[in-house]
Amino acid sequence: MAGTLDFSPDDRYNAFITTCSTAPFSGGALAGIAVAVKDNISTAGIETTCGSRILEGYIPPYDAYVVELLRREGAAIVGKTNMDEFGMGSTTETSAFGPTKNPVDPSRVPGGSSGGSAAAVAAGLVPMALGSDTGGSIRCPAAFCGVVGLKPTYGRVSRYGLIAYASSLEQVGPMARTVEDVSRVMSVIARYDPRDATMFDRPYDHRPSADIGGLRVGIPGEYFGEGVDPRVAKKVRDAIGVIEDLGASTVPVSIPGMRYALAAYYVICTAEASSNIARFDGVRYGPAVDTRKSWHEAYQDIRQEKLGPEVRRRVMLGTFALSAGYAGRYYAKALGARQKIRQDFERAFRDVDVIAGPTMPTVAFPLGERTDPVSMYLSDILTAPANLAGIPAISVPCGRVDGLPVGLQLMGRQFEEERIIDAAYAYEQGVKA
């Protein structure tokens, strides 16, 4: 089976930056299925902007490995989804191409940074999409829009072609309306790629099973404490109750390093970003520099003009965190905290198979509400730890508060996506039944 798919969606939520009116596809596991791809994942022949003016007009000459795999299995790549500029945001409002609206309530943010992918799935424009998750960028919008999103283990999915924001934290992952579809996409994209030196040869070949008898579920107190909307916490506890009813047991666990998680996360991601974002200088691709100026002036001007305020803020923060005399106080300390969090999770996973908690501390908030950066950064508190530890985490819808979706987050041991997918699947099926 092979052909082309016509795609002309009613994109009223601004989920897409680019759509492909006819998308070719071939035979395979995903033959003819429309898949949307976040706009920081390289697609040969299709403009890839990262939601930034500085990459406007950039058409990659090559496919990211995940896109190559999708195409090989027959998926029709129908468009590139909106995102916070370079992934730097939790609302999709920092996109240079305007914010995406939450299909559940268009006055609310869809979450971010993969807000376009979540909205496209939630609005029914596509059944599946790829996002990327650096500190929660798949799980946050999945939770806010009421879809399923998986952040894989660091090193299980190739980053080749994913335009880097924070290399040591991020992974490409699937988003869909059901756990089963997330699992289907995962089994296509989780294939070893020797071009990504941080990869492990741990392919994912799994069909979700609702049999979770004997599963030990860890409940970390830190995920239900201060800053978490009690109504959200209650929905999540109810969901965990459903999982218990299906044969799992719960065990209280503790991640004491959580108190450093957000600070460590923001130092590491901004430090890496300051280096990763530096190559956008207008010399090789994207809008060209003004060659009449001296090169350093031209660089300064084009970066000032084309990079948005949040990107410039994080680049400056990261530059500071790595600079002589401060690197020891910030970057080195953050690495230490990261190590501690990793150990906390390892310790917890000696007693439990998965760890459960809310994905986000609140439900989706109104567009334009979180204007000060710190309050936006705080919303990553429950998602960033999994990125610091490199472990897999999934968000699955678990009811609504004030009509807005709540996400249940399940985290697992490294390379144990199968377990959290089964737990999420069991919950999803259990609720349906």
Next chain:
Amino acid sequence: MKTIVGLEIHVQLATATKLFCGCSTDYRDDGPNTHCCPICLGLPGSLPRLNRKAVEYGLLVAKALDMRVLEESDFARKNYFYPDLAKAYQITQSDRPLAVEGTVEIEDDEGHEKIVRITRVHLEEDPGRLVHVAGASKYSLVDYNRSGIPLLEIVTEPDMRSPQEARRFLNKLRTILEYLGVFDGEREGALRVDANISIEGSARVEVKNISSYKGVEKALTFEATRQRNLLRRGQTVARETRHFMEGRGITTSARGKEEAHDYRYFPDPDLGPIRVADRVAAIDLPELPTARKNRFMAQYGISLNHARTLTGDPRLADFYEHVAPADPILAATWAADILLGELNYRNMSIAAVPADRIRELLALLRAETITDAAGVQVLREMLDACAAGRPCEKPADIVKREGLARATGDDFVAIVQAVIASNPQAVEDYRAGKKGALNFIVGQVMKETRGRADPRELGRIVSECIEKGGV
């Protein structure tokens, strides 16, 4: 006033492909930006993949210089903006280099053996290259063919005491690298040096951007003189970075620009650590220059000078071993004294010389079929043919064609008599006891016979003719 010199040498490793991608390193005869891919262009989303061969080459060097290979080393990003730097950071090694603490043995200025300590060696990628268009152009072009070429940076302790020592160190290092087969010194720009130089007790100056062996000695000599003159005049030497202007042979101040850099090194999250220390023991080093030099003296009975010259370039040494067996001493003289001079004159590489033909030439010389002078003529004809890309004739054929076969003295009596007849003054002088006059006459005869005669034999015939009063 003692001069103190330390060097940082960047050598391009002669791998077939670049350090982090599959692009060919053999770009010098091709157009700009023809050896590039998403990785070495730093396209968004591309990731580096370490070239195993480059690490092996690095380990070979580490073992040859008797270094300690770190149990775990890693790559770091050196962040700075420049149009030739595709990712705006260079992947290099910082706190944890491949290997540390080595030695190289050289001769000091008094001819004694001395040790130059090697601080560290590390792997890094070469940036691209800016091309400034000739004329009044208001822009520069960037060529990324060089981007990602593997470099080995070799850092010495400040152990050299003169520009000449620095040059000898570099020659020795280059020879070792060539013996290891990890470096091709004939590739343009394959070696670049930053030199630190100070007069004991004064500030240290870094001279950047030296791109030839001769340049290093020239730059350091200029800089040592400049610093001494400052001190003699009672001034102080500023701690600074200076650039070497190869064309003018001087250094100029970089005016503190370089010092302002904060490279914000941090471990490259795209590359894992390198753990290769356990591989070192299994590495078989080839015979290195010092060992080969000693073997040449013992095995072939040649002089220290000849052995040193012949082992100074592995290709020359291989060449010598190919032509030596029949008469090692004759071969050494011809290879080290005559052939090298002719090659330098033609700016030719030893690689272009057909060793079998030279072996035939040496056989003719050894059999006294031709004289040394005729041998040089034959050699020149052969080299000219090779340099022009023409097939190289057999030396015996050249001898036949040109009539260069050694003749016996009797064949020359007529020529000798004619020369004597046309140089009465010289004959007079000779009779008056001036020995030089005989050499003059012999020279004239040699010219007439185009070197086919043995000069000693000619001398005898000339004096006999004069004494016999044959005129």
